[in-house]
Amino acid sequence: MKNVLTIAGSDSSGGAGIQADLKTFSAHGTYGMSVITAVTAQNTQGVLAVQDISAAIIAQQLEAVFEDIEIHAVKIGMVSVVETIDTIAAKLKGYQAPNIVVDPVMVSKSGFRLLQPEAQAHLISKLLPLATIVTPNLPEAEVITGQKIETFEDMQQAAQNIHAMGAKNVLIKGGHRQTDATDILYDGEDFYYLPSVRIPSNNTHGTGCSLSSAIAANLGQGCEIFDAVRKAKDFITVAIEQALPLGKGVGPIHHFYALYKKAGLI
Numbered sequence: 694m695k696n697v698l699t700i701a702g703s704d705s706s707g708g709a710g711i712q713a714d715l716k717t718f719s720a721h722g723t724y725g726m727s728v729i730t731a732v733t734a735q736n737t738q739g740v741l742a743v744q745d746i747s748a749a750i751i752a753q754q755l756e757a758v759f760e761d762i763e764i765h766a767v768k769i770g771m772v773s774v775v776e777t778i779d780t781i782a783a784k785l786k787g788y789q790a791p792n793i794v795v796d797p798v799m800v801s802k803s804g805f806r807l808l809q810p811e812a813q814a815h816l817i818s819k820l821l822p823l824a825t826i827v828t829p830n831l832p833e834a835e836v837i838t839g840q841k842i843e844t845f846e847d848m849q850q851a852a853q854n855i856h857a858m859g860a861k862n863v864l865i866k867g868g869h870r871q872t873d874a875t876d877i878l879y880d881g882e883d884f885y886y887l888p889s890v891r892i893p894s895n896n897t898h899g900t901g902c903s904l905s906s907a908i909a910a911n912l913g914q915g916c917e918i919f920d921a922v923r924k925a926k927d928f929i930t931v932a933i934e935q936a937l938p939l940g941k942g943v944g945p946i947h948h949f950y951a952l953y954k955k956a957g958l959i
């Protein structure tokens with residue numbers, strides 16, 4: 694059994710954040726752990742409030758898990774503020790954490806800001822150089838690079854620019870494209886297209902969180918980067934196809950569909 698850690702915010706409705714990450718780790722047969730950076734009061738309709746956790750408690754959560762349990766991969770999601778980013782960067786460096794997946798969460802699907810504007814540059818300078826892979830969606834890639842992204846060529850250019858900022862691998866996600874949902878992986882040498890049709894679903898809450906967690910679980914289990922991303926893309930596509938129409942807004946995906954199906958439970 695491999696052990697995977699998520700460092701992220703809590704989503705009370707269970708569709709995104711820590712809850713999505715832990716479900717994804719379980720669905721991949723890994724042992725999941727969590728360091729909570731912020732608590733959000735959130736549901737399928739939006740984010741009502743956020744309370745950031747203090748840097749001291751974040752540091753202690755990190756110490757508690759790293760001092761005790763071997764960690765094979767780490768996923769970083771919502772980091773909110775500058776102090777949180779500094780704490781995470783220092784601790785991950787100190788513990789020489791392997792297989793770090795950075796999901797540069799900035800704004801929720803419902804439009805709520807989950808990363809303070811003054812923390813954006815900090816995320817780029819402190820977390821990207823630690824990343825085995827960084828997984829921006831199109832708006833996040835636009836903020837990180839300062840360029841407009843519309844075409845596949847734009848996505849490739851953005852991936853190269855983000856790679857130059859220190860991330861070993863870059864996955865530009867295509868979930869915000871109009872025509873399809875093709876993602877592009879860049880490993881510093883080659884581009885790999887992960888094509889997908891656009892599934893006409895409203896229930897895509899937490900897709901980015903779950904994809905990055907699936908990549909972390911796959912890396913923790915020993916996959917090479919392309920395989921880790923390809924398997925995660927297959928996982929997320931099925932989970933979106935079988936998404937759950939819960940709540941009055943953007944519902945969650947079905948993390949366990951593939952597992953239940955294999956076990957003959959559905």
Ligand SMILES: Nc1ncnc2c1ncn2[C@@H]1O[C@H](COP(=O)(O)OP(=O)(O)OP(=O)(O)O)[C@@H](O)[C@H]1O
Nearest residue numbers: 830866867868869874891892898899900901902904
């Ligand atoms: N409608 C869709 N059909 C097929 N795949 C999708 C769809 N929406 C998202 N995806 C896929 O889900 C993954 C997450 O992409 P997306 O761009 O939605 O991330 P995100 O905006 O960071 O997600 P979130 O902020 O909801 O966590 C990508 O692999 C993307 O291609």
Ligand SMILES: Cc1ncc(COP(=O)(O)O)c(N)n1
Nearest residue numbers: 702703709710801802898899
């Ligand atoms: C705690 C937390 N982390 C991340 C997201 C992004 O997910 P989405 O874009 O689907 O709202 C979120 N809504 N909440």
